[in-house]
Amino acid sequence: MKTDAELIASALRGSQDAYRELVKRFERPVYSLILRMVRDPSSAEDLAQEVFVKAFRRLDSYDSQWKFSSWLFKIAHNATIDHLRRGTPETVPLEAEEDDRGSLAAVLADETVEDPLAATERRDLGRSLERAISLLRPEYRQAVLMFYAHGASYQEICEVTGLPLGTVKTNLHRARKELAEAMISLGWGPQGRQPAGETRRAPAS
């Protein structure tokens, strides 16, 4: 399997296969991050396409000192901010999608692995977690997704967001607290674990 650097070198020589492989390799992380930030699948695909197009047009200026994924996340960060600044309404909450294949709720509740009751509880937990993430303010949401879901380091988050290390750590700390409060308000607190299948409704945001 070719490394990112080898693929980039091939792409710069004009290889269509190399461009395609780069998209295939990074489409999921980029699309997932953007989708969970903007919460609208159609806008998310458009933005993700924009990210790759911008990256490819500027590929010759890519500095190999960066991880390629960080560079893409940086472009995605800017594209997402610009999109949200335009004030596009968030139309389809992730957890409201009928077909939630691939969502956290669906994966947590894979009924082929365990009994239906536990699977239902997992599905509820997944939906609540998605909901709680969506309630975070954008900068917290991005930090949480990058750190916990994409495994990015503090340094990578600093590079992507352009924020100092202290601010990133503070954002993550506060985000985790807010996430916990949101989960409790959604019925997942120590006293209020609800019976499986009875998803509590989120408070109006």
Added chain:
Amino acid sequence: MNGMRPSHPNALDRWLAAERHDEADEADAALLELFEALPLIAPPAGFADRVLLRSGIRFAPKRDLFASWGARLAVSLSLVALGLGTLWLPPVLRFLAGLMSVSGLVQSGVRALVGATQLLATALRAWDLMFTIGRALTQPLAMPQVMAGLVACLLISSLAFRLLRDQINGERNWTYVDPV
């Protein structure tokens, strides 16, 4: 993803308990465990094709010299022509040798030498002209006032560029996105 399935409700309990007791490391670990199953969502099918189409990049054509029948035919004909050419080569060479004489070769050599010398003289004249123009243009730079003015202009433009860049980057901030 299916093989390793951590107990998510358990991780949730540990995370929330850690938050209550302000145990940041334990909270981080439990939340990471909870997020382990957060899947990377795939974009709709055909995403890569749409990206490549939208990028408008001109890709290098794949090089396969013998892919087309035309190329194959051209190469075959070239090889046949080369074979026939070698049959004709010795008589042609003998004919050309008969045409040439020693005086003719000397005359050709002298003509070539004169031509090269004239070309060199023309190039030197052009170089001299460019050198004169260059010297005239750079002469003012020897004056301290002119040099100082030039340096000041460069500094001001660099500073303006830096300020403009900071302004653009500064505005790209979450503060302007969502006043939650």
